[in-house]
Amino acid sequence: MRINPDPYPDILSSVEQTQQQIYTDEQQIASGQSVNVPSDNPAAAAVLVQNADQTSQADQFQRSIGSVQGEIQSADSTLNSVVESLQQAISLGVEGANGTVNAEDRQAIITQLQGIQSQLLNLANLTYQGNYVFAGTATQTVPYVLNPSSSSGVTYQGNSGTNSVTLGNHFSLQTNLPGSQLFSGSPSNVFQSIQDLINGLEGGDATIISSAVSEVSNALNYVDGQRVFYGNALNQLTSQQTYLSSETTELAQQANTAGGADLTAVITNLTASQTSLQAALEAVGQTGQIDLFSFLR
Amino acid sequence: MSSLNASLATALSGLISEQGAMATTTNNVANANTPGYSRQVPVLVSSDPTVVDPLTFGSGVTLQSIESIRDPILESQIQQETQTNGQLNSLVSALQQTQVNFTSSTGDIGTAITNFFDSVNQLSTNPSDLSLRQDVLTAAGNLATAFNTTSNNLTAQTANIDQNVVQSVGQINTLTQQIAQLNGQISNLQNVGESAGSFIDQRTQAIDQLSNLVDVSVIPSDNTLTLTTGNGTPLVIGQTAFQLQTQPILSGLHDVYAQGTDITSSIVSGELGGQLQARDQQIPAIQTQLNTLAAGLANAVNTVQAGGFDLNGVQGTNLFNPPPVSGVGAAASLSVAITDPSLIAASSDGTPGSNGNAEALYALNSGAVVSGESPTDYYSGIVFNVGNATSNVTAEQTASNLVLQQLNDQNSAVSGVSLDEEAANLVQYQQAYSASAQVITAINDMMYAVVNMATLTG
Numbered sequence: 008m009r010i011n012p013d014p015y016p017d018i019l020s021s022v023e024q025t026q027q028q029i030y031t032d033e034q035q036i037a038s039g040q041s042v043n044v045p046s047d048n049p050a051a052a053a054v055l056v057q058n059a060d061q062t063s064q065a066d067q068f069q070r071s072i073g074s075v076q077g078e079i080q081s082a083d084s085t086l087n088s089v090v091e092s093l094q095q096a097i098s099l100g101v102e103g104a105n106g107t108v109n110a111e112d113r114q115a116i117i118t119q120l121q122g123i124q125s126q127l128l129n130l131a132n133l134t135y136q137g138n139y140v141f142a143g144t145a146t147q148t149v150p151y152v153l154n155p156s157s158s159s160g161v162t163y164q165g166n167s168g169t170n171s172v173t174l175g176n177h178f179s180l181q182t183n184l185p186g187s188q189l190f191s192g193s194p195s196n197v198f199q200s201i202q203d204l205i206n207g208l209e210g211g212d213a214t215i216i217s218s219a220v221s222e223v224s225n226a227l228n229y230v231d232g233q234r235v236f237y238g239n240a241l242n243q244l245t246s247q248q249t250y251l252s253s254e255t256t257e258l259a260q261q262a263n264t265a266g267g268a269d270l271t272a273v274i275t276n277l278t279a280s281q282t283s284l285q286a287a288l289e290a291v292g293q294t295g296q297i298d299l300f301s302f303l304r
Numbered sequence: 305m306s307s308l309n310a311s312l313a314t315a316l317s318g319l320i321s322e323q324g325a326m327a328t329t330t331n332n333v334a335n336a337n338t339p340g341y342s343r344q345v346p347v348l349v350s351s352d353p354t355v356v357d358p359l360t361f362g363s364g365v366t367l368q369s370i371e372s373i374r375d376p377i378l379e380s381q382i383q384q385e386t387q388t389n390g391q392l393n394s395l396v397s398a399l400q401q402t403q404v405n406f407t408s409s410t411g412d413i414g415t416a417i418t419n420f421f422d423s424v425n426q427l428s429t430n431p432s433d434l435s436l437r438q439d440v441l442t443a444a445g446n447l448a449t450a451f452n453t454t455s456n457n458l459t460a461q462t463a464n465i466d467q468n469v470v471q472s473v474g475q476i477n478t479l480t481q482q483i484a485q486l487n488g489q490i491s492n493l494q495n496v497g498e499s500a501g502s503f504i505d506q507r508t509q510a511i512d513q514l515s516n517l518v519d520v521s522v523i524p525s526d527n528t529l530t531l532t533t534g535n536g537t538p539l540v541i542g543q544t545a546f547q548l549q550t551q552p553i554l555s556g557l558h559d560v561y562a563q564g565t566d567i568t569s570s571i572v573s574g575e576l577g578g579q580l581q582a583r584d585q586q587i588p589a590i591q592t593q594l595n596t597l598a599a600g601l602a603n604a605v606n607t608v609q610a611g612g613f614d615l616n617g618v619q620g621t622n623l624f625n626p627p628p629v630s631g632v633g634a635a636a637s638l639s640v641a642i643t644d645p646s647l648i649a650a651s652s653d654g655t656p657g658s659n660g661n662a663e664a665l666y667a668l669n670s671g672a673v674v675s676g677e678s679p680t681d682y683y684s685g686i687v688f689n690v691g692n693a694t695s696n697v698t699a700e701q702t703a704s705n706l707v708l709q710q711l712n713d714q715n716s717a718v719s720g721v722s723l724d725e726e727a728a729n730l731v732q733y734q735q736a737y738s739a740s741a742q743v744i745t746a747i748n749d750m751m752y753a754v755v756n757m758a759t760l761t762g
Contacts, residue, residue, distance in 0.1 A: 011713045012722035020709055045403045045691025046698060052406075052691045056684035059408060060418045064669075067422040074429035136430060138657060146432055146657025170659045172428050173666055182429075299727035 018291050025284040032277040035268040042266035051265040058265065061176075062258045065251045068174050072244050072251075075172055075182045078135045079244070082183070083237035085133045085140070086230060089190075089197065092123050092130070093227040096201055099123075100220035103208045110211075117208050124201050128153070128161060131190050131197075143185035144168030150186045151198070159199040163191045174247055184236055195229035308754070310354065310361070312747050317364030318740030321348055324367035326733045332721045340509035342372040342719035344501055372501035375718045379508055380522065382715060383515040385708045387573040390516040392701040394468075394578025395586070399694040401461055402587060405454045406687045413594075414683045416450035417601070419443045421669040427648070428663055432615060432656040437645035444605075444623060448638040451598045455635035458587050458594075465583040466557045470550045472517050472576040473560055476539070477547045479514045483507055483531065484545035491527040491542075514539075518574035535570035537562040557583065586693060591635070593686045599627040599634035600674030600682070608668065612649030612661025620649025620661070 011017075035041055045052040102108065103116045131141050131151045138146035142165030150165035163186055171181045190197040204219040325346040335341040347370070351363040408414065423443040427436040486507040493500040511531070514520050519534035531540040538546050548567075550558040559568040560576070568584075571577045602624035609620035622641045627634035642648075652660025674682040 009717050009722070011716040012720045012725070013716055016716075017709060017713065020705070044400070044407050044694075045687050046400070046694035047691075049688045049691030049695055053684040053688035055408065056414045056687050057680060060414065060680040063415075063418045063422060064425075067425050071425050071429045074426070136433070138430065138432060142657070144651070144653055144655040144658035146655070148655075166653070166655060168653055168655060168658055170428075170431075170657070171663065172659065173425060173663060176670070179663075298723040300723060303727060303731065 015291070018287055022284060022287045022291070025280050025287060028280045029277060029284065032273050032280060035273045036270065036277070039268050039270070040266050041268045041273075048266070054265045055262060058258055058262045062255060062262070064176070065255045065258065068251050069248065071172060072174055072248055075174070075180070076241070076244050078138075078140060079182060079237050079240050081133065081135045082140050083234060083241065085130050086189070086234045086237065089127060089130050090227055090231050090234070092126055093197065093223055093230065096120060096123050096204060096223050097220055097227065100204050100208075100216060100223060103204075104213050104216040104220060106213060113208055113211065117205055120201060120205050120208070124160065124198070124205070127190075127197060127201065131186055139165065140183065141165065141186035141189060143183070143187065144170060151191070158202065159191065159196055160202045161191070161198045163187050174244070175251065178247055180240060180243055180247075181236075182240065184233060189230060189233050195226045197226045197230060200226040308747055308750055310363070312744065314351075314362065314364035315740050315743040315747060317351060317366065318743070319737060321346075321365045321367040322733045322737040322740060324370075326730065326737065328370050329726050329729045329733060333723065333726050336721040336723060336726075340505050340512070341721065342374045342501065342505050342508075343721045344370050344372050347371050370499050370501065372499070372504060373719055374504075374508070375715065376524075378711060378715045378718065382708070382711045383511055383520065383522065385704060385711055386512055386515040387519050387577075389701070389704045389708050390575040391573040391578035391581070392697055392704050394575045395582055395697045396694070396701050398461070398465060398579070398582035399586065399690070399697060402458065402582075402590065403690045403694045405457050406690045411446075411450055411453065413447075413450045413454055413597070414680060414687070416443075416447040417679050417683060420447045421666060424662055424666045424669075427650055428659045428666060431650035431659040431662050434615075434645055437615070437648050437650070440648055441640065441642070441645050444640045447601075448624065448640055451594065451635040451638045455591060455594055455598075458591055459636065462557070462583055462587050465579050465587075469560070469576060469579050469583065470558050472574075472579060473548050473550050476514060476517050476576070477545070479510050479517070480531065480539045480545040480547070483510050483514070484540050484543050486510065487528045487540065488543040494527040514574075516575060518576045519572060520574075533562075533567065533570065534572060535567065537565075537567050537570070590686065590690060592631075593682075593689070594635035595627075595631045595633065597635070597674050597679065597682050597686070598638045599631045601668075601679050602627050602634070602638060604668050604671070604673040605665065608661065608664045609649045611652075611664065613651040613654040613658075614649050615646035615651075615656050617651070617654040617656075621647060623648065 034043055042048045042051045042055060099116050099119055103113055108116070128151050132149055133140045139148065139150050140146075142148055142150035145165045145168070148164050150163060151161045152164060153160065154162040165186050167185045167187050169181050169183055169185065171179045173179045191199070200219065200222040203222055204216070207216040207219040325348065328344050328346045332343050347368045348365050349368045351366045353360045353362050355361075406412065420440070420443040423436070423440045427433070427440050430436055486503050490500040490503045490507065493503065507529075511520065511522060514531070518539075520539065521532045521534065521536075523530040523532070528542045529540075530538065530542070532538050539548075540546070546562065549561045551561055553559050559566050560571060560580075561567065568580060571580055603626070605624055606622045606626065609623050612620045614620055625637075625639050625641045627638065648662075650662035650665075651658035652664070668679070670678050673679060677685065
């Protein structure tokens with residue numbers, strides 16, 4: 008049988024193929040990725056698009072957690088100060104209820120309580136990064152202003168709105184409590200209780216003073232109880248941070264499985280390709296050096 | 305009875321024929337590397353004998369013709385496969401260029417979608433913050449730019465392919481002209497009984513080149529042939545070539561016409577077929593998906609905007625300029641409608657601190673807003689489609705290359721020049737030539753003997 012007398016096109020095409028393979032392998036080694044263009048592995052390329060999106064989302068959730076964490080911590084520690092102020096008010100109230108206290112001392116106690124009152128006003132008007140923390144969603148409005156005509160001495164100008172922020176694919180966290188719930192609503196009103204205590208001390212009736220002290224005490228317990236909300240929120244944020252960082256690790260593993268280059272295999276392939284390229288090139292060098300003409304003299 | 309002169313003539317026919325055979329071998333060796341050349345063999349036949357009753361004497365050898373060795377069936381298979389190969393080559397080169405737009409980068413649409421929603425999530429943590437609002441506007445602008453760039457790149461690619469279409473038609477016309485001329489030369493030679501081998505080789509090669517450009521049917525007839533496109537539009541009939549024309553259509557792209565008829569949609573293979581497929585089907589399909597995504601996303605964002613309140617407590621307005629209702633051009637024309645960051649409707653109750661609507665905006669990230677899918681899922685679907693189309697045609701191209709290579713191997717086994725074979729033939733012809741020369745020397749001696757004998761007698 009007659010064979011193809013011109014083997015060069017075949018050899019060259021095989022050389023080209025091997026060079027293409029070497030190029031692909033080198034690209035994979037350089038990028039560390041087996042999917043450098045979508046056609047390298049269309050399904051993996053689609054997975055990698057979603058993976059990149061989820062990875063970026065997880066990073067964003069971490070940043071958002073950082074942002075809300077600051078505000079919640081600030082609210083929590085402010086409530087702690089409120090509780091401490093109320094404890095102080097209770098001690099002052101108990102002292103003032105004592106029959107042995109003279110008018111001058113009582114006036115001193117009243118002055119101290121008025122100091123606590125304005126301190127509480129400051130605490131309730133806490134701002135964090137330019138926002139009033141306890142104004143509901145009316146964060147650009149001072150929540151509490153002095154109002155002598157109000158029985159509690161203050162007026163709440165905020166609203167009862169709350170915000171929730173998405174901080175995970177299936178995790179959303181309420182980030183605030185409005186002042187109307189914390190300080191000036193039912194069942195317990197911080198400002199009313201302090202004002203009642205001041206009024207009681209001014210009147211000097213021991214029974215009224217005692218009743219006002221227990222009102223303050225109720226307010227303290229109530230506010231202290233509300234702190235649980237912030238404590239829980241901080242705990243949830245911490246565990247979400249842990250979850251997100253493990254999710255990020257998982258996503259990185261998934262990305263590597265879908266599109267990472269198997270370097271050991273690639274390098275083995277590359278070596279094999281280089282050997283076969285060398286062999287093909289040597290074949291080109293040797294083919295056709297000899298034909299019958301060489302022997303005719 | 306036979307004469308010495310007759311023997312001399314017989315020996316001479318040997319000399320002439322072997323010389324002719326030698327010339328054929330020489331030509332083969334000279335053309336060993338000529339593309340498309342089919343090896344030629346001398347056809348030697350013994351001359352008509354002379355009958356000198358009761359004997360019949362041979363009268364030598366005639367070089368009847370010089371025949372090119374070719375296999376028409378293989379050639380036809382090569383032409384068929386070349387058409388497929390040409391089509392796949394255009395498609396692969398087009399799609400490889402297209403898919404670069406969908407390779408993950410800092411500016412690709414997928415990343416821009418993610419960044420936009422990330423910025424909305426950050427805004428949700430502090431909805432009244434102007435710098436976070438500005439970040440959302442910037443991300444929306446980048447998203448619009450990503451759509452614009454990708455869509456414009458595809459449009460530019462379509463325009464380039466259109467240029468290739470016009471060029472391909474020009475090349476087709478040049479080739480059909482050449483083939484018509486070769487048809488003339490071949491039939492002129494064959495009509496006077498001469499071998500047209502090298503012209504046929506040239507024509508075969510021209511048909512191969514034409515097959516690489518367009519789907520061609522070859523209909524051989526006496527001493528000539530007819531070429532048509534796949535759907536029967538004539539390209540060459542005998543010595544007449546029928547030119548194809550290109551004319552711009554409404555879209556600004558060019559359609560292909562044959563004698564006034566638009567044959568664009570009937571051209572399916574060859575490079576021209578592949579170019580048309582990429583230009584009219586593959587790339588427009590991707591553009592349509594981009595438009596669906598851009599329009600779906602922009603409309604969903606605008607709807608959520610309208611359901612909330614901006615930083616001033618006013619009902620939200622469009623964040624993106626509304627895409628065309630038909631969706632056509634939505635990706636290329638996507639743009640941000642507002643420049644004032646306070647106009648982002650993050651609030652659900654009208655207060656600046658409410659993030660309810662920013663959350664609603666963020667929910668679009670995972671919502672069924674584009675053909676029942678989330679924006680990122682839909683985009684990853686486009687990436688899959690583009691990658692899959694590219695990978696499929698690349699695999700087909702690899703297979704077609706292999707088939708073509710094998711067919712060419714087979715054809716070369718039939719028609720290629722083997723130097724070993726030619727060397728052996730050369731020796732053979734040389735020896736036969738020498739032998740005929742020896743015979744003439746012998747006849748010369750005999751003649752001499754006869755002439756001397758006459759001298760002696762005289």
